[in-house]
Amino acid sequence: MSEEQRRLEIGQFLRSRRLRLTPQSAGLQHADFTRRRTKGLRREEVAALAGISLPWYTSLEQGRDINVSDQVLDSLARVLRLNGDERKHLYLLASPSRIANNRNDDQPAVSDSLKYLLDQMPLCPAYISDGKMNVLAWNQLAASVFGSFETADSRERNMIWRMFMLPSYRTMFIGWEDLAGSLLGHFRAMYTRHIEDPWYAEFINEMTEGSTEFAAMWENYIVGCKSQHPRVIAHPRAGLLNLSTHLFPVQNSSCQFLSVFTPDLQDGSAGRLAILAEESLSKQTATV
Template structure:
Protein backbone atom coordinates (compact mmCIF):
# COMPACT_ATOMS: atom_id res chain seq x y z
CA UNK A 1 0.00 0.00 0.00
CA UNK A 2 1.18 3.55 -0.70
CA UNK A 3 2.36 5.32 2.46
CA UNK A 4 0.89 8.60 1.20
CA UNK A 5 -2.51 6.98 0.66
CA UNK A 6 -2.37 5.35 4.08
CA UNK A 7 -1.49 8.62 5.85
CA UNK A 8 -4.30 10.47 4.04
CA UNK A 9 -6.74 7.75 5.09
CA UNK A 10 -5.50 8.01 8.69
CA UNK A 11 -6.02 11.77 8.65
CA UNK A 12 -9.52 11.37 7.24
CA UNK A 13 -10.38 8.80 9.89
CA UNK A 14 -9.14 11.00 12.75
CA UNK A 15 -11.07 14.03 11.45
CA UNK A 16 -14.35 12.10 11.26
CA UNK A 17 -13.91 10.79 14.80
CA UNK A 18 -12.99 14.23 16.16
CA UNK A 19 -15.97 15.92 14.53
CA UNK A 20 -18.52 13.37 15.71
CA UNK A 21 -17.62 13.85 19.41
CA UNK A 22 -19.23 16.66 21.39
CA UNK A 23 -17.26 18.61 24.01
CA UNK A 24 -19.60 17.31 26.69
CA UNK A 25 -18.92 13.70 25.66
CA UNK A 26 -15.19 14.39 25.82
CA UNK A 27 -15.45 15.81 29.35
CA UNK A 28 -15.29 19.52 28.41
CA UNK A 29 -18.58 20.88 29.84
CA UNK A 30 -17.48 24.54 29.66
CA UNK A 31 -16.65 24.35 25.95
CA UNK A 32 -20.30 25.04 25.12
CA UNK A 33 -19.80 28.67 26.11
CA UNK A 34 -17.16 29.27 23.43
CA UNK A 35 -18.04 30.16 19.85
CA UNK A 36 -17.65 27.24 17.44
CA UNK A 37 -17.65 27.36 13.65
CA UNK A 38 -17.89 23.56 13.28
CA UNK A 39 -19.38 20.69 15.24
CA UNK A 40 -17.28 18.33 17.30
CA UNK A 41 -13.95 18.83 19.03
CA UNK A 42 -11.23 21.21 17.95
CA UNK A 43 -7.76 19.92 17.19
CA UNK A 44 -6.31 21.73 20.19
CA UNK A 45 -8.84 20.05 22.45
CA UNK A 46 -7.95 16.58 21.17
CA UNK A 47 -4.24 17.24 21.53
CA UNK A 48 -4.64 18.59 25.07
CA UNK A 49 -6.81 15.69 26.19
CA UNK A 50 -4.42 13.16 24.63
CA UNK A 51 -1.33 14.83 26.10
CA UNK A 52 0.36 15.56 22.76
CA UNK A 53 1.37 18.81 21.08
CA UNK A 54 -1.02 20.60 18.74
CA UNK A 55 1.50 20.83 15.84
CA UNK A 56 2.16 17.10 16.12
CA UNK A 57 -1.54 16.18 16.10
CA UNK A 58 -2.22 18.62 13.25
CA UNK A 59 0.53 16.97 11.22
CA UNK A 60 -1.04 13.59 11.89
CA UNK A 61 -4.46 14.75 10.67
CA UNK A 62 -2.90 16.36 7.60
CA UNK A 63 -1.29 13.09 6.54
CA UNK A 64 2.32 14.08 7.09
CA UNK A 65 5.10 11.55 7.50
CA UNK A 66 5.52 11.19 11.26
CA UNK A 67 6.10 8.20 13.51
CA UNK A 68 3.39 7.26 16.00
CA UNK A 69 3.85 5.08 19.07
CA UNK A 70 1.27 2.61 20.36
CA UNK A 71 0.99 4.67 23.55
CA UNK A 72 0.00 7.78 21.60
CA UNK A 73 -2.50 5.80 19.53
CA UNK A 74 -4.03 4.33 22.68
CA UNK A 75 -4.33 7.84 24.12
CA UNK A 76 -6.06 9.10 20.96
CA UNK A 77 -8.39 6.09 20.98
CA UNK A 78 -9.35 6.90 24.57
CA UNK A 79 -9.98 10.59 23.87
CA UNK A 80 -11.96 9.92 20.68
CA UNK A 81 -14.02 7.16 22.34
CA UNK A 82 -13.10 4.56 19.71
CA UNK A 83 -14.65 1.11 19.96
CA UNK A 84 -12.60 -2.09 19.50
CA UNK A 85 -12.99 -2.15 15.70
CA UNK A 86 -12.12 1.53 15.35
CA UNK A 87 -9.11 1.15 17.67
CA UNK A 88 -7.82 -1.75 15.57
CA UNK A 89 -8.36 0.32 12.42
CA UNK A 90 -6.44 3.27 13.90
CA UNK A 91 -3.46 1.11 14.81
CA UNK A 92 -3.44 -0.54 11.38
CA UNK A 93 -3.47 2.77 9.50
CA UNK A 94 -0.71 4.19 11.70
CA UNK A 95 1.54 1.10 11.75
CA UNK A 96 0.47 -1.36 9.03
CA UNK A 97 3.77 -3.23 9.16
CA UNK A 98 2.73 -4.67 12.53
CA UNK A 99 -0.04 -6.58 10.74
CA UNK A 100 0.19 -9.41 8.27
CA UNK A 101 -2.32 -9.41 5.43
CA UNK A 102 -2.68 -11.65 2.41
CA UNK A 103 -1.67 -10.26 -0.96
CA UNK A 104 -4.73 -10.29 -3.19
CA UNK A 105 -3.18 -9.30 -6.53
CA UNK A 106 -4.59 -12.46 -8.04
CA UNK A 107 -8.00 -13.47 -6.81
CA UNK A 108 -7.96 -17.22 -6.01
CA UNK A 109 -10.81 -19.54 -6.83
CA UNK A 110 -13.00 -21.07 -4.15
CA UNK A 111 -11.52 -24.41 -3.16
CA UNK A 112 -13.39 -27.65 -3.72
CA UNK A 113 -13.42 -28.27 0.04
CA UNK A 114 -15.20 -24.94 0.63
CA UNK A 115 -17.75 -25.71 -2.06
CA UNK A 116 -18.33 -29.07 -0.40
CA UNK A 117 -18.77 -27.37 2.98
CA UNK A 118 -21.40 -25.01 1.55
CA UNK A 119 -23.48 -27.92 0.32
CA UNK A 120 -23.31 -29.59 3.73
CA UNK A 121 -25.40 -26.78 5.23
CA UNK A 122 -28.80 -27.42 3.63
CA UNK A 123 -30.72 -25.56 6.37
CA UNK A 124 -28.41 -22.53 6.62
CA UNK A 125 -27.95 -20.10 3.73
CA UNK A 126 -24.23 -19.52 3.19
CA UNK A 127 -21.87 -17.97 0.68
CA UNK A 128 -18.19 -17.10 0.14
CA UNK A 129 -16.95 -13.55 -0.56
CA UNK A 130 -13.59 -12.06 -1.47
CA UNK A 131 -11.98 -8.94 0.00
CA UNK A 132 -14.06 -6.79 -2.37
CA UNK A 133 -17.26 -8.39 -1.00
CA UNK A 134 -17.95 -10.09 -4.32
CA UNK A 135 -19.88 -13.32 -3.86
CA UNK A 136 -17.79 -16.16 -5.28
CA UNK A 137 -19.85 -19.23 -4.34
CA UNK A 138 -23.07 -20.06 -2.49
CA UNK A 139 -25.33 -22.92 -1.54
CA UNK A 140 -28.85 -23.51 -2.84
CA UNK A 141 -30.60 -22.02 0.17
CA UNK A 142 -28.62 -18.76 -0.11
CA UNK A 143 -29.93 -18.44 -3.64
CA UNK A 144 -33.50 -18.85 -2.41
CA UNK A 145 -33.08 -16.35 0.43
CA UNK A 146 -30.96 -13.62 -1.22
CA UNK A 147 -31.93 -14.03 -4.87
CA UNK A 148 -29.81 -14.71 -7.98
CA UNK A 149 -26.25 -13.38 -7.86
CA UNK A 150 -25.80 -12.79 -11.58
CA UNK A 151 -22.87 -13.63 -13.80
CA UNK A 152 -19.27 -13.76 -12.58
CA UNK A 153 -18.34 -10.33 -14.01
CA UNK A 154 -21.52 -8.45 -13.04
CA UNK A 155 -22.03 -5.94 -10.22
CA UNK A 156 -24.84 -8.17 -8.93
CA UNK A 157 -22.12 -10.35 -7.41
CA UNK A 158 -21.08 -7.53 -5.07
CA UNK A 159 -22.91 -7.30 -1.73
CA UNK A 160 -22.34 -3.56 -1.37
CA UNK A 161 -23.83 -2.94 -4.82
CA UNK A 162 -26.75 -5.25 -4.02
CA UNK A 163 -27.65 -3.64 -0.71
CA UNK A 164 -27.67 -0.11 -2.17
CA UNK A 165 -28.83 -0.68 -5.74
CA UNK A 166 -31.39 -3.53 -5.67
CA UNK A 167 -34.89 -2.16 -4.96
CA UNK A 168 -35.96 -5.58 -3.70
CA UNK A 169 -33.38 -5.40 -0.91
CA UNK A 170 -34.87 -2.14 0.38
CA UNK A 171 -38.14 -3.92 1.12
CA UNK A 172 -36.75 -7.37 1.94
CA UNK A 173 -34.44 -6.31 4.79
CA UNK A 174 -36.44 -4.97 7.75
CA UNK A 175 -33.55 -2.87 9.15
CA UNK A 176 -32.10 -1.92 5.78
CA UNK A 177 -30.22 1.18 6.95
CA UNK A 178 -28.52 -0.54 9.91
CA UNK A 179 -27.54 -3.49 7.72
CA UNK A 180 -26.18 -1.19 4.99
CA UNK A 181 -24.03 0.65 7.56
CA UNK A 182 -22.70 -2.66 8.92
CA UNK A 183 -21.77 -4.03 5.50
CA UNK A 184 -20.19 -0.73 4.49
CA UNK A 185 -18.20 -0.69 7.74
CA UNK A 186 -16.74 -4.08 6.83
CA UNK A 187 -16.06 -2.89 3.29
CA UNK A 188 -14.23 0.19 4.65
CA UNK A 189 -11.77 -2.07 6.49
CA UNK A 190 -11.13 -4.11 3.34
CA UNK A 191 -10.60 -0.90 1.34
CA UNK A 192 -8.12 0.48 3.89
CA UNK A 193 -6.08 -2.71 3.70
CA UNK A 194 -5.94 -2.51 -0.12
CA UNK A 195 -5.49 1.19 -0.88
CA UNK A 196 -3.17 0.40 -3.78
CA UNK A 197 -5.88 -1.58 -5.60
CA UNK A 198 -7.56 0.80 -8.07
CA UNK A 199 -10.65 -1.42 -8.19
CA UNK A 200 -11.78 0.04 -4.85
CA UNK A 201 -11.45 3.71 -5.82
CA UNK A 202 -13.25 3.08 -9.12
CA UNK A 203 -16.05 1.18 -7.37
CA UNK A 204 -16.42 3.84 -4.65
CA UNK A 205 -16.64 6.59 -7.29
CA UNK A 206 -19.29 4.64 -9.18
CA UNK A 207 -21.34 4.00 -6.04
CA UNK A 208 -21.03 7.61 -4.86
CA UNK A 209 -22.35 8.86 -8.20
CA UNK A 210 -25.26 6.40 -8.30
CA UNK A 211 -26.39 6.15 -4.67
CA UNK A 212 -26.91 9.19 -2.40
CA UNK A 213 -27.26 6.84 0.59
CA UNK A 214 -23.91 5.23 -0.17
CA UNK A 215 -22.28 8.66 -0.52
CA UNK A 216 -23.60 9.83 2.85
CA UNK A 217 -22.70 6.63 4.70
CA UNK A 218 -19.23 6.52 3.12
CA UNK A 219 -18.52 10.04 4.39
CA UNK A 220 -19.62 8.95 7.87
CA UNK A 221 -16.66 6.51 7.87
CA UNK A 222 -18.22 3.51 9.63
CA UNK A 223 -15.67 0.84 10.64
CA UNK A 224 -16.57 -2.79 11.38
CA UNK A 225 -13.96 -5.56 11.40
CA UNK A 226 -16.67 -8.08 10.53
CA UNK A 227 -20.25 -7.60 9.36
CA UNK A 228 -22.05 -9.44 12.16
CA UNK A 229 -25.27 -7.47 12.01
CA UNK A 230 -28.37 -9.68 12.41
CA UNK A 231 -30.57 -9.78 9.35
CA UNK A 232 -34.35 -9.66 9.55
CA UNK A 233 -35.80 -10.57 6.18
CA UNK A 234 -39.36 -10.40 4.92
CA UNK A 235 -39.30 -13.28 2.47
CA UNK A 236 -42.05 -13.30 -0.19
CA UNK A 237 -42.64 -17.06 0.17
CA UNK A 238 -42.30 -17.88 3.88
CA UNK A 239 -42.50 -14.55 5.71
CA UNK A 240 -40.22 -13.22 8.46
CA UNK A 241 -36.75 -14.77 8.80
CA UNK A 242 -34.62 -13.60 11.71
CA UNK A 243 -31.06 -14.63 10.89
CA UNK A 244 -27.81 -14.27 12.82
CA UNK A 245 -24.68 -13.68 10.77
CA UNK A 246 -21.48 -15.63 11.25
CA UNK A 247 -18.50 -14.32 9.25
CA UNK A 248 -15.33 -16.42 9.28
CA UNK A 249 -12.07 -15.63 7.45
CA UNK A 250 -10.91 -18.56 5.34
CA UNK A 251 -7.48 -19.50 6.68
CA UNK A 252 -5.91 -20.66 3.44
CA UNK A 253 -4.21 -17.49 2.22
CA UNK A 254 -7.09 -16.57 -0.08
CA UNK A 255 -8.44 -13.45 1.60
CA UNK A 256 -11.92 -14.99 1.42
CA UNK A 257 -14.72 -15.04 4.01
CA UNK A 258 -17.40 -17.62 4.78
CA UNK A 259 -20.79 -16.06 5.59
CA UNK A 260 -23.27 -18.40 7.26
CA UNK A 261 -26.75 -17.39 8.45
CA UNK A 262 -28.43 -19.25 11.31
CA UNK A 263 -32.15 -18.82 12.08
CA UNK A 264 -33.71 -17.74 15.37
CA UNK A 265 -34.73 -20.94 17.18
CA UNK A 266 -37.48 -19.31 19.26
CA UNK A 267 -39.65 -17.31 16.84
CA UNK A 268 -40.32 -19.92 14.15
CA UNK A 269 -37.64 -18.68 11.75
CA UNK A 270 -35.96 -22.09 11.71
CA UNK A 271 -39.22 -23.78 10.72
CA UNK A 272 -39.89 -21.19 8.00
CA UNK A 273 -36.35 -21.56 6.68
CA UNK A 274 -36.82 -25.34 6.59
CA UNK A 275 -40.05 -24.81 4.62
CA UNK A 276 -38.13 -22.72 2.10
CA UNK A 277 -35.48 -25.42 1.80
CA UNK A 278 -38.22 -28.02 1.21
CA UNK A 279 -39.86 -25.83 -1.45
CA UNK A 280 -36.51 -25.47 -3.14
CA UNK A 281 -35.95 -29.25 -3.11
CA UNK A 282 -39.36 -29.90 -4.67
CA UNK A 283 -38.77 -27.44 -7.52
CA UNK A 284 -35.32 -28.77 -8.41
Protein backbone atom coordinates (compact mmCIF):
# COMPACT_ATOMS: atom_id res chain seq x y z
CA MET A 1 0.00 0.00 0.00
CA SER A 2 1.51 3.30 -1.11
CA GLU A 3 1.80 6.43 1.02
CA GLU A 4 -0.74 8.09 -1.26
CA GLN A 5 -3.27 5.38 -0.48
CA ARG A 6 -2.52 5.74 3.22
CA ARG A 7 -3.19 9.48 3.06
CA LEU A 8 -6.46 8.88 1.22
CA GLU A 9 -7.45 6.48 4.01
CA ILE A 10 -6.82 9.24 6.56
CA GLY A 11 -9.07 11.57 4.59
CA GLN A 12 -11.85 9.01 4.38
CA PHE A 13 -11.65 8.34 8.10
CA LEU A 14 -11.74 12.03 9.06
CA ARG A 15 -14.69 12.70 6.75
CA SER A 16 -16.63 9.78 8.18
CA ARG A 17 -16.13 11.04 11.73
CA ARG A 18 -16.84 14.67 10.85
CA LEU A 19 -20.12 13.77 9.15
CA ARG A 20 -21.40 11.67 12.04
CA LEU A 21 -21.26 14.62 14.48
CA THR A 22 -23.95 17.25 14.92
CA PRO A 23 -23.12 20.88 15.69
CA GLN A 24 -24.83 20.45 19.06
CA SER A 25 -22.70 17.45 20.02
CA ALA A 26 -19.60 19.44 19.08
CA GLY A 27 -20.64 22.33 21.31
CA LEU A 28 -21.82 24.68 18.52
CA GLN A 29 -25.12 25.57 20.12
CA HIS A 30 -25.68 28.70 18.02
CA ALA A 31 -24.92 27.27 14.58
CA ASP A 32 -27.26 28.27 11.76
CA PHE A 33 -29.16 25.10 10.79
CA THR A 34 -31.51 26.66 8.24
CA ARG A 35 -28.88 26.96 5.49
CA ARG A 36 -26.88 23.86 6.33
CA ARG A 37 -26.63 21.55 3.33
CA THR A 38 -24.05 19.13 4.72
CA LYS A 39 -24.93 16.68 7.47
CA GLY A 40 -22.56 16.70 10.37
CA LEU A 41 -19.86 19.29 10.90
CA ARG A 42 -18.40 21.46 8.18
CA ARG A 43 -14.68 21.43 7.51
CA GLU A 44 -14.33 25.00 8.71
CA GLU A 45 -16.03 24.09 11.99
CA VAL A 46 -13.64 21.20 12.63
CA ALA A 47 -10.67 23.39 11.77
CA ALA A 48 -11.81 26.19 14.09
CA LEU A 49 -12.55 23.83 16.98
CA ALA A 50 -9.17 22.09 16.55
CA GLY A 51 -7.27 25.36 16.29
CA ILE A 52 -5.86 24.72 12.81
CA SER A 53 -6.32 26.52 9.51
CA LEU A 54 -9.08 25.53 7.11
CA PRO A 55 -6.70 25.08 4.13
CA TRP A 56 -4.47 22.80 6.21
CA TYR A 57 -7.39 20.66 7.41
CA THR A 58 -8.86 20.54 3.89
CA SER A 59 -5.51 19.31 2.57
CA LEU A 60 -5.49 16.60 5.23
CA GLU A 61 -8.97 15.39 4.27
CA GLN A 62 -8.02 15.43 0.60
CA GLY A 63 -5.08 13.14 1.22
CA ARG A 64 -2.31 15.59 0.42
CA ASP A 65 1.24 15.05 1.57
CA ILE A 66 1.48 17.04 4.81
CA ASN A 67 3.10 16.34 8.15
CA VAL A 68 0.83 15.93 11.18
CA SER A 69 2.07 16.53 14.72
CA ASP A 70 0.89 14.65 17.79
CA GLN A 71 -0.63 17.88 19.08
CA VAL A 72 -2.79 18.24 15.97
CA LEU A 73 -3.84 14.59 16.16
CA ASP A 74 -4.84 15.09 19.78
CA SER A 75 -6.91 18.14 18.84
CA LEU A 76 -8.66 16.33 16.00
CA ALA A 77 -9.38 13.32 18.21
CA ARG A 78 -10.92 15.61 20.81
CA VAL A 79 -13.04 17.59 18.34
CA LEU A 80 -14.24 14.50 16.47
CA ARG A 81 -15.08 12.70 19.75
CA LEU A 82 -12.96 9.68 18.87
CA ASN A 83 -13.09 6.72 21.20
CA GLY A 84 -9.98 4.82 22.22
CA ASP A 85 -9.97 2.49 19.23
CA GLU A 86 -10.61 5.32 16.79
CA ARG A 87 -7.90 7.50 18.31
CA LYS A 88 -5.38 4.67 17.99
CA HIS A 89 -6.52 4.09 14.40
CA LEU A 90 -5.94 7.75 13.51
CA TYR A 91 -2.46 7.73 15.03
CA LEU A 92 -1.49 4.56 13.17
CA LEU A 93 -2.70 5.98 9.86
CA ALA A 94 -1.01 9.34 10.34
CA SER A 95 2.26 7.94 11.71
CA PRO A 96 3.23 4.68 10.00
CA SER A 97 6.44 4.58 12.06
CA ARG A 98 4.27 3.77 15.08
CA ILE A 99 3.53 0.39 13.55
CA ALA A 100 6.12 -2.18 14.52
CA ASN A 101 8.08 -3.33 11.52
CA ASN A 102 7.49 -7.03 12.09
CA ARG A 103 5.60 -7.97 8.98
CA ASN A 104 6.18 -11.50 7.80
CA ASP A 105 4.65 -12.46 4.47
CA ASP A 106 5.21 -16.14 5.22
CA GLN A 107 3.02 -16.63 8.26
CA PRO A 108 4.40 -19.38 10.52
CA ALA A 109 2.26 -22.45 10.86
CA VAL A 110 0.28 -23.05 14.01
CA SER A 111 2.56 -24.81 16.47
CA ASP A 112 1.88 -28.36 17.61
CA SER A 113 1.55 -27.13 21.19
CA LEU A 114 -1.25 -24.75 20.20
CA LYS A 115 -3.03 -27.50 18.30
CA TYR A 116 -2.72 -29.64 21.41
CA LEU A 117 -4.18 -26.79 23.48
CA LEU A 118 -7.20 -26.57 21.15
CA ASP A 119 -7.89 -30.27 21.61
CA GLN A 120 -7.79 -29.89 25.41
CA MET A 121 -10.91 -27.69 25.31
CA PRO A 122 -13.54 -30.24 24.23
CA LEU A 123 -16.43 -28.27 25.79
CA CYS A 124 -15.48 -24.86 24.33
CA PRO A 125 -15.29 -24.12 20.62
CA ALA A 126 -11.92 -22.55 19.85
CA TYR A 127 -9.76 -21.70 16.87
CA ILE A 128 -6.51 -19.97 15.89
CA SER A 129 -6.71 -17.16 13.33
CA ASP A 130 -4.21 -14.79 11.76
CA GLY A 131 -4.23 -11.01 11.33
CA LYS A 132 -6.35 -11.36 8.21
CA MET A 133 -8.95 -13.31 10.21
CA ASN A 134 -8.21 -16.55 8.37
CA VAL A 135 -8.88 -19.58 10.56
CA LEU A 136 -5.67 -21.63 10.66
CA ALA A 137 -6.52 -24.35 13.18
CA TRP A 138 -9.61 -25.34 15.17
CA ASN A 139 -10.98 -27.96 17.51
CA GLN A 140 -13.79 -30.35 16.70
CA LEU A 141 -16.43 -28.37 18.58
CA ALA A 142 -15.60 -25.16 16.67
CA ALA A 143 -16.35 -26.98 13.44
CA SER A 144 -19.62 -28.28 14.89
CA VAL A 145 -20.70 -24.82 16.03
CA PHE A 146 -19.45 -22.57 13.20
CA GLY A 147 -19.48 -25.06 10.33
CA SER A 148 -16.71 -27.16 8.85
CA PHE A 149 -13.40 -25.52 7.96
CA GLU A 150 -11.80 -28.75 6.75
CA THR A 151 -12.82 -28.71 3.08
CA ALA A 152 -12.94 -24.93 2.70
CA ASP A 153 -10.31 -23.10 0.68
CA SER A 154 -8.32 -20.24 2.21
CA ARG A 155 -10.93 -17.63 1.31
CA GLU A 156 -13.77 -19.66 2.81
CA ARG A 157 -11.84 -20.01 6.06
CA ASN A 158 -11.80 -16.23 6.45
CA MET A 159 -14.30 -15.18 9.13
CA ILE A 160 -15.19 -11.92 7.38
CA TRP A 161 -15.91 -13.82 4.16
CA ARG A 162 -18.01 -16.37 6.02
CA MET A 163 -19.95 -13.70 7.90
CA PHE A 164 -20.99 -11.82 4.76
CA MET A 165 -21.03 -14.52 2.10
CA LEU A 166 -22.53 -17.58 3.81
CA PRO A 167 -26.37 -17.40 3.88
CA SER A 168 -26.41 -19.83 6.79
CA TYR A 169 -24.54 -17.33 8.99
CA ARG A 170 -27.26 -14.71 8.54
CA THR A 171 -29.88 -17.04 9.97
CA MET A 172 -27.66 -18.79 12.50
CA PHE A 173 -26.31 -15.69 14.25
CA ILE A 174 -28.94 -13.77 16.20
CA GLY A 175 -28.07 -10.08 15.91
CA TRP A 176 -26.09 -10.74 12.74
CA GLU A 177 -25.67 -7.05 11.84
CA ASP A 178 -24.12 -6.08 15.19
CA LEU A 179 -21.77 -9.07 15.12
CA ALA A 180 -20.77 -8.42 11.51
CA GLY A 181 -20.03 -4.79 12.36
CA SER A 182 -17.90 -5.80 15.34
CA LEU A 183 -15.87 -8.27 13.30
CA LEU A 184 -15.41 -5.72 10.53
CA GLY A 185 -14.22 -3.13 13.05
CA HIS A 186 -11.56 -5.57 14.26
CA PHE A 187 -10.61 -6.38 10.67
CA ARG A 188 -10.19 -2.68 9.91
CA ALA A 189 -7.88 -2.24 12.87
CA MET A 190 -5.73 -5.13 11.58
CA TYR A 191 -5.80 -3.65 8.08
CA THR A 192 -4.44 -0.38 9.48
CA ARG A 193 -1.43 -2.18 10.95
CA HIS A 194 -0.66 -3.94 7.67
CA ILE A 195 -1.99 -1.39 5.20
CA GLU A 196 1.02 -1.91 2.92
CA ASP A 197 0.07 -5.58 2.39
CA PRO A 198 -1.66 -5.89 -1.02
CA TRP A 199 -3.71 -8.86 0.22
CA TYR A 200 -6.01 -6.51 2.13
CA ALA A 201 -6.75 -4.26 -0.86
CA GLU A 202 -7.54 -7.28 -3.02
CA PHE A 203 -9.77 -8.83 -0.37
CA ILE A 204 -11.61 -5.56 0.37
CA ASN A 205 -12.29 -4.98 -3.33
CA GLU A 206 -13.58 -8.53 -3.71
CA MET A 207 -15.87 -8.21 -0.69
CA THR A 208 -17.13 -4.77 -1.74
CA GLU A 209 -18.14 -6.13 -5.13
CA GLY A 210 -19.63 -9.32 -3.70
CA SER A 211 -21.62 -7.96 -0.72
CA THR A 212 -23.67 -4.77 -0.55
CA GLU A 213 -23.78 -5.11 3.26
CA PHE A 214 -19.99 -5.30 3.45
CA ALA A 215 -19.67 -2.28 1.13
CA ALA A 216 -22.06 -0.22 3.28
CA MET A 217 -20.39 -1.17 6.57
CA TRP A 218 -16.91 -0.60 5.17
CA GLU A 219 -17.98 2.84 3.95
CA ASN A 220 -19.38 3.54 7.42
CA TYR A 221 -15.83 3.07 8.73
CA ILE A 222 -16.27 1.02 11.89
CA VAL A 223 -13.08 0.66 13.95
CA GLY A 224 -12.49 -1.70 16.88
CA CYS A 225 -9.26 -3.06 18.25
CA LYS A 226 -10.73 -6.25 19.69
CA SER A 227 -13.29 -8.70 18.41
CA GLN A 228 -15.01 -9.78 21.61
CA HIS A 229 -18.65 -9.40 20.61
CA PRO A 230 -20.76 -12.26 22.05
CA ARG A 231 -22.09 -14.91 19.69
CA VAL A 232 -25.77 -15.74 20.09
CA ILE A 233 -26.47 -18.69 17.84
CA ALA A 234 -29.64 -20.45 16.76
CA HIS A 235 -27.86 -23.73 16.08
CA PRO A 236 -29.74 -26.17 13.83
CA ARG A 237 -28.99 -29.14 16.13
CA ALA A 238 -28.14 -27.73 19.55
CA GLY A 239 -30.67 -24.90 19.73
CA LEU A 240 -29.86 -21.56 21.37
CA LEU A 241 -26.19 -21.08 22.24
CA ASN A 242 -25.24 -17.91 24.10
CA LEU A 243 -21.46 -17.70 23.87
CA SER A 244 -19.00 -15.19 25.32
CA THR A 245 -15.91 -14.43 23.23
CA HIS A 246 -12.35 -14.42 24.57
CA LEU A 247 -9.52 -13.28 22.29
CA PHE A 248 -5.89 -13.96 23.19
CA PRO A 249 -2.88 -12.88 21.12
CA VAL A 250 -0.29 -15.59 20.60
CA GLN A 251 2.95 -14.18 22.01
CA ASN A 252 5.41 -15.35 19.37
CA SER A 253 5.33 -12.44 16.88
CA SER A 254 3.25 -14.53 14.49
CA CYS A 255 0.21 -12.22 14.48
CA GLN A 256 -1.96 -15.16 15.48
CA PHE A 257 -4.90 -15.08 17.87
CA LEU A 258 -6.63 -17.72 19.97
CA SER A 259 -10.41 -17.30 20.07
CA VAL A 260 -12.26 -19.25 22.75
CA PHE A 261 -16.05 -19.23 23.15
CA THR A 262 -17.55 -20.06 26.55
CA PRO A 263 -21.25 -20.80 27.13
CA ASP A 264 -23.64 -18.92 29.38
CA LEU A 265 -23.86 -20.87 32.63
CA GLN A 266 -27.37 -19.74 33.52
CA ASP A 267 -29.56 -20.19 30.42
CA GLY A 268 -28.79 -23.81 29.55
CA SER A 269 -26.26 -23.03 26.83
CA ALA A 270 -23.57 -25.02 28.63
CA GLY A 271 -25.70 -28.16 28.66
CA ARG A 272 -26.73 -27.81 25.02
CA LEU A 273 -23.13 -27.19 23.99
CA ALA A 274 -22.00 -30.25 25.95
CA ILE A 275 -24.51 -32.42 24.09
CA LEU A 276 -23.23 -31.06 20.78
CA ALA A 277 -19.66 -31.76 21.91
CA GLU A 278 -20.59 -35.37 22.77
CA GLU A 279 -22.21 -35.83 19.35
CA SER A 280 -19.14 -34.40 17.65
CA LEU A 281 -16.81 -36.66 19.59
CA SER A 282 -18.94 -39.71 18.72
CA LYS A 283 -18.78 -38.89 15.01
CA GLN A 284 -15.05 -38.30 15.19
CA THR A 285 -14.52 -41.63 16.98
CA ALA A 286 -16.70 -43.47 14.47
CA THR A 287 -14.56 -42.27 11.56
CA VAL A 288 -11.28 -43.35 13.15
